[in-house]
Amino acid sequence: MAAAEDALRNAIDPREFDAPEFQRDPFPLYKKLRDHHPLYHDRFHNRWVISRYWDVDGAFQDNGSFDRAVYRPDGEYAFGSEHVFGPNILEYGNSDQHRWLRNMVAGQFVGNRLTGFLPIVNQIATELLDKIREQGEVELISQFTSQFPIRVISNMLGLPREDEDIFVGWYQALIAGLGFGGEHLMRGVAARNEMWDYLDPLMKERERNPGDDLLSRLVAAELDGERMSPEEIKGFVALLLAAGGDTTDKAIANMWFHMLYTRPDQLDDVKADPELWSNVFTEMMRYDPVVHAQFRHTTREVKLHDRIIPERAGIILYLGAGNRDERAFKNPDTFDIHRDDLHMGRENRSGRYKDGKPGHLGFGIGQHFCMGYAMARQEAVIACSQLAARLKNIRPKFADHEGISSPSIDSGGFRSPNELWLEFDA
């Protein structure tokens, strides 16, 4: 009888996933999932939910069983028709096209190419800070974080600098269009079409006069004598703008939120040692990352926790839940930049580290591991340390904050505070 009562108490009403409380604070539900339903079949949403750290890790590693693409890569249909970005490489799933497209650009965001680009990143941060350093207070999201990464990525792509403000509007509309709501999708598609009209002449011009930028490389790239179609290039640009812009934008805001409201005591440590901004980034990516969920489809029957997930089932991997798994981290609900059970340095695609510690799941693992992982970290650290160094005596303007939340499920988007007001000595 006791078992039956436990089952009742720990049962999950799948409508909780649609509730506003879940958008604000998903962590109690994550814990219930991990502890009592490590493999949860959500019939209401027609999908399966995986939430424990090592299960999420295992699903990421097993691309043969858990595919990112909805359709079969060997099918006879054009990809991209269901996505606001247009054809983008994620839809290619576990295929040669994906590997080819990814390898073409992945090198841009790491190693020497990244190092060579850092002076420009620094310069962009400086320019933005020059505008606000006299104000005495700043709403960080609108005046800094939403401006900064987009300028970096559009610079890398070689898009004209004078139009950067337009790109910000575009990518915000694109990201909102990833959600469920029809009107957001409309705005997203409208922005995408505007952007594509804008890109057409630019691509022709780069074909004639190739430069050192990413767009020129995409235009000229060949595999087996075939080039990417114009739609595929434009879909790629849309993906890079949104992925390189929005996520880093929100990561910087989340780092500052945690330093100002969650662990103000550790802000002093970071001010004393700016190297620690790297730890803030890592711990933020564990504690409450920008992206909490990734979707997969099974390509075959998968056995997990003594149950069988059928072939072609929808899977949701809650990396936000895996990151708070007591089975992987001590005191997982504490934000601590000095954590000794988390791999603090640069991430890698295998998710395995020489120090033997588990890494955060915020970038994913394996085939679809975030391409911009190194650049995001560099950008975030540069932005935060410059901000801390150049604005004196930074403090929150308001004592209370409503906290980090996801946008409503009607509009797509990632977790961040809506507003973040700082004061400093002008």
Next chain:
Amino acid sequence: MSATQPSDIIYGRNGVAITKRTGRGGGYRNYEVHQRERVGESTEQIKPLQLISPEHLHDPYPLLEILREHYPFYRDWLANAYWVTRYNDVTSLFADDPNYETRSKRWYYGIENFGRDLREELPVLFAQADGMDTHAEPLAVELASQFAGRDGTDLATEFAARFPLELLTRVLDIPRDDRARFVERYWRMQRGMFWDPLAQQAGRDAITELTAYFEPLLETRRSAPGNDLVSTIANLELDDGPTTAADLVATLLEGDHETLHGGLANLWFLLLTHPEQLDLVRSERRLLKHAWFETLRHSTPVLSAQRFARHEVERFGKLIPEGALIVLSAAAANRDPRIFDAPDQFRVDRRDVCQREPRGMYRADGLAAGIAFGLGRPTRHPAVPEDRPRSLYALTRDAAVTASNVMLETFHEIRLSSKAEPTLQARRIWEMHTCWKLPATLTSS
């Protein structure tokens, strides 16, 4: 990756370049065309959260009209499903077995190997038909006699909800003392198949309890058979072994009483809220049967059916992935103005609704029928077959018409109680849409 040569490009009527693809997939429309269409088909008039809102449970028809008229193939990201809402699409996908499948209720319960579904066995069909034909009228007379001389009667709870389940207990010949408990368990089992984990746990318990209950009964009836359905199943000879209590429970689970219950409640709700239609039925009693058909069309209790794509399939200019959940909305299709004239009106003398059991893609005599998924597939057999009983569609219709006719015979006036404001309502998402409270004043003839 397509190599785009200038010669490959042709221009469509709207001036959009269409890239001709060679090799596999050649001839399919290209990405631009998809996107242009998609902008035209944007879903800005609806949000998926509305599809699970209380307003939708109460009255699904406004939202379904938006879907049907604007987004005939709607991708519901929230429910991870596709909605199909036009009559011809719904009926054709329901008939399209090579590409789509309906899954058993046992699949929803995760107990696919539990028992055998005996609903297609001829002796079972005969026993069911005989039972329903034998017991429908006496049962209705018995119920009506209980209502006579009372101030008011709730036709939803005391008539529509009771009649089908009491009929079932008589068809099964459940001992009188066990009937109440059987009905409660049966109801719990039927309600547990959908998404709610708590209801499902309760339903599993009910299945276990029912199986335990039927085991001794089945043994008794094996040695001393009667004319009832349990006896028939107990003595059924199958190739793969004798029948068990699990077979009986699986058969009961896969069957359904909802259409008879919900249909009766909705029929009387519609008749009482449209008194002029009730007068019409009283003046010309053959119209009662038409009123039943019109009820199934106008306010079908089983709103939708779920189908699953057997493999990747192109339909509606879109690609449906393998395993995708397709929601076929009977409620939307039954109000499709392409098929029915003034579809929102309840008219018992309607001439554009099929007047007998439909077949194939829900049509007969060149007319479309109201879709009632609860009654299974449209029959493949003649209306009056020689070697098998009438279809479930016909049996249910006859039981409902018989019972309603007894009410009309017994009471010369039936009207809504004053101050009553009955409505139709689904109690939970995916559950039956029907009238749960219908207080009426009955005056004996």
